[in-house]
Amino acid sequence: MFKRKKTDPELFIKAPQTDLLISPGPGRSGRLKRFFSSRFSIIFICILLIFAVMLGGTASLQLQAAQISQENNTTTVSRQYEEVADRGDIYDSEGRLLATTVKKNMLYYADADLTDDELNAVLLKLAELLDYYEIDYGHAIDDYLDLSSMKFAMSQDAMIYWQENSNYLGLKALPDGKTESATDTLYVKETPQVFYNYLCQTKFGISDQYNELERKKILRLRFEIYLNNWLFQQGTPVEIAEDLPDSLVTILNEQNYIYQGVVTTKESVRQYSEDAQFLAPVIGYVGQITSDEYKTLSSQGYGVNDTVGKAGIEAVAERYLHGTNGLSNYNIWTSDEDQGEFYTETDNQAAVAGGSVKLTINMDIQKAGTYKMAQMIDYLNNDDEFTDFPKSTGSAVMLDLKNDGAVLAMINLPTYDPQAFIDMDTDEEAEAQVENYLSDDDGLPMINRAIQTSKAPGSTFKVFTALAILSNGVADASSTVNCTGTYLVDGMTFDCLGKHGIVQLDKAIAYSCNTYFYTYGSALGIDRLWPTLKDLGLGEKTGIELYGETAGYRPSRDLKASLYKDPSNQLWYAADTVQTSIGQGLNSYTAVQLARAVGAIATGYLTDVHVIDEITASDGSVLQKADGEPTAIDYDESDLEPIRAGMLRMTTDPESTAYSTFVDASYLSAGKTGTADTVLDGYGMTNDGIYICYAPYDDPQVAIAAWIETGARGAYISELARVMFDTYFGDTDYSDFGITQLPGVSAEAYSPTNAD
Template identity: 30%
Template sequence: MTGIRTPEQELARFRNRLAVAGVVAVVCFALLAARFFYLQVVRYDYYSTRAEDNRISLVPVVPNRGLIMDRNGTVLARNYSAYTLEITPSKVADLDATIEALSKLVDIQPKDRRRLKKLMDESKSFESLPIRNRLSDEEVARFIAQRYRFPGVELKARLFRDYPMGNLGAHLVGYIGRINDRDLERIEENEDSANYRGTDHIGKAGLEKSYERELHGTTGFEEVEVDSGGRAVRALRRTNATPGNNLILTIDLKLQEVVEKAFGNRRGALVAIEPGSGGILALVSVPTFDPNLFVDGIGAQDWDELNNSPDHPLVNRALNGAYPPGSTFKPFLALAALMSGKRTPGQAIADPGFYDFGGHHFRDDKPGGHGMVDMYRSIVQSCDTYYYRLANDMGIDLIASLMGQFGFGSRTGIDIEGESSGVLPSPEWKRKRFKRPEQQKWFGGETISIGIGQGYNAYTPLQLAHATATLAAGGVMYKPHLVKYIESAKDGSRQVIEPQPVKTIPIKPEHLETIRRAMVGVNKEGTGARAFAGAPYLSAGKTGTAQVFSLKGGKYSAKINERLRDHALFIAFAPADKPTIALAVLVENGGFGAQSAAPIARAVMDYYLLGKLPAGMAAEDPGAEAPTGDGGGD
């Protein structure tokens, strides 16, 4: 039988429960108060900053990219503003359906879709990627009216890079392209990530890449107040971006155009230099390409055409192409012979039309030979036999040592990336080049071929022009450069790129005069006389023909495949007494230097010295029948 509870017992139990509940409530409120204290006092700074960050967004202000102009102010690279339609893939539920719907408002081509897919493969899903660039005003209006239907799609005003000269000077100017993973790594290595926030493009080639830091500028920032949905409410504070600096080049764009037109449809390169400063007047590589194709991401068809073309238009032949110099090597070897005492100007040899070495006949380009040949005639008439014998007398070590002083086999240090070092042959080079012991041995017959600019000799047109400019400057070698001065975007002040003398080669004036006189003779009475007939100025030059395919004693004729024909070369400087321009010309598979390369040099000299524009230069057929030796005729 259960006991009956009295009112006093019930009251006590109630009070006990109330006390427990009160304690629990006090503890809970204490915990809540402690939490409030922790959040509001202890962690105030942290959460205040977080709240402010949520309220205020930092938006990067992308700087205007600097301009690139030639020495006369002609613009080669500029910017313009246009609208672009962009998609953030992570914010779009059905990308294909969205693009299909957009295509009814904006013209979206298959190439635009392919480019977007490529960009998605290279980018992060939360990045905004362009589906269409350069929208018309009508397209902009149509999209704005329907914008609510497309979450994750936005319209942005962006600056676009434009190359108004198109193909002209493309290899030296280069181009920009979208930033990829490799570019990001480079930016991070340079600790420049903050300066590239909001930037989508970066220099990829040419001056655009070499002078990226100067051209890019400094990114600014804008503090924008946003609502809970992330929409901008008002601008609070702005730090303006600093535009990139402008590049003013040493290049004369009109001269560049004269050269490119003179080449016509032929392949090759030309480099023209101011001997007294190292400033590049023209740097031509043909065929060329349109850099505008690369700005927004080149299409697959355009890329295939450029990349798979047998003419290799993307290769900068002036810097990257390494070719045998042929007989343009002879004036430098003759000067080296004078410097070393291996020859005197009047020392002559009898040329029977060949040079016998170890039972092998190294043939001269002229059957029957040139008779008695001294140094002057050896250059004017381009006598191979003279240089076969000279190379054997000097030996490969002395040749390599003295020719290296003129920069052969070394990079010039020009202010643009991608330069090849070429090959200045020597026994040491051969030991490093080949793996098998039997391949590493240097043979005497190889030295003979080196004497006429054949064999392992391989130099870039830039190196050949650089050496010619050094010769024209009396042995003073200047570092070649393309930028004349850098113009500040802030105040218009100019940082002049001063000429940088690299070294002075110790050459006796009388030795220089011997070579100069002989090179003048080339254009007056020798192999270059036809091209320079009637010129009102005195010029010095040397023709060259570099063998591509051995005819093994056969005759050179038009039946030879065009790609197997000899390369045509020519070096020159003018006026001969006080040179203001020095150059090297290469015409790939052009045949003979006097026939294909020298007329291009004449057109350059006529324009630069006289302001005379060529009426038009028809490419001569280099396949006309003519004799050839181990080095080919000039």
């Protein structure tokens, strides 16, 4: 802004003109000679000089007085406010925007050193202007006093306690026998009407010249300012309204000598794209900094009103996304209306925007898989057998095996809409959504199931058991077992899903023969199985950048001993090995662990799982770039190849359960189905469906692990993998499968009582 200069006519004082009447006489030179030779003339000249000095002094005093008067009446308050830096953007792998920062017009009010009468007059003008533009303002008082019904908005005891708080009114308890009064400045007001009158008449000096509606408008704004009075008096403007239209901002700025104390700014606000809800547990959300967070981050330049990441990438990459706040001048007019002047903003310190994060996620695959999973869950939720159970949930992960485990998709249902956390202060529906997200103990939409929930892998685990069997020489690819449908160990009978007859490894995998793995798993033993699981990263955190990853459980003698108090239950039995070998028992892994492990079976390498591809500063410089390297697993190809062949047979043998899913696919994939029995407390026995796979078979590029809880089977989950593969290979554009709203996004609780 530039200084506006004015020309005041009073600053130019004209000297008085005097007509001297001189009689005609000698010529000019003679008259002058005679004049200066006269004694009276000399005296006259001296008098004129004295008069001139006196006149000059008077004019000088008038000039100085005018200047002093102007300076006193036009002093402008010039302060600085913190300019919040734009938060960095978040993109998917193709550069599609998922989270950004937008600017919205904000209205603040700063201390202009006005009297109560002056301030109330200005605030009424401001309130009426805001009403004309239908802008919400001044709702702070609604938490204390309902101005419509004239009732306290909280209990009387709570209201009295607040009035006694020294940080606010600091009033004393009303003595017994003393009548409360609106004009009394010492004692609490126990009734709403007296409290209202006290605020208007005594606290804020709102004149009786205003009608009742005008008084309430003024009170709303005065109370908003009063709740922030300490900061207000220190020069920090108080927020009055947000989302002002540009036309209103123009009026306030052009007529700011009328609206003294008004400050308009543009504030950075987080905004999530509609696609963000497909990836919410990965992206996360932001919120206002808490006191504990401020204690930690204040030394890094954070302010008390800053926004910080609360979950997901928003939290993980906080130090990159946040940026550096700046300082900007603001100027307000005093009570002398348009006699003020603006100061040039030479002392501003520009804010530096945060860095941008590019994810490895491909939103086409993410959305295709999410829509398909939502369709499948909807079907299961309407299954009569499970309508009394909690609604189904699910997760799926696709890893890029050619790019060291870059996460191409990480699906979680139910999910949530991160935009609700931005809108909840001004939108009741968004507030209800957030309340449900945080309280839904059945659906748990806020968690990232793919890394935070571990489950029994069911029969998908058999491929890992197979690697331990082959690598330890317990059996080879041609070794056979005669499956009669049952298996006895320690006097206990364990069932197979069928009577498969003579089976070897590839058939055992394709037909999911329990008997084969009971037999060779028992011969292997838990002590030789455990190291293979460790080599495949099962039961260990992958190291993905996201917070909250769980390691799950990898079965062992020590683990069992640590889980049970009864010494007899702490011992490891042969039956435990039998259960473990088919993916039950103490096996518990996350979807991301299973995807990584099946990728290792496919390639012989354990990938460095990551979801952040690159972080760049606002100037374009690269701050971080994914550069991990896969780690070779120490297993012979002769042991890995028979397992791959069995997984291929799972998708190509007409007798296998995944055949119908992939019969017409343009690529060859290898997979393994699994169905894990699960007991839900208070509901009974159900089952989870799991599927792990990779493609193409002869040149593995991607690996998938997916499951759906409550009522699903592994073969059913293979349909989800087919959709994700097809989208990856470009065989089809993704479909929404008729899904109009993702599970968990609405404000409706994700629980049995709300089942369709």
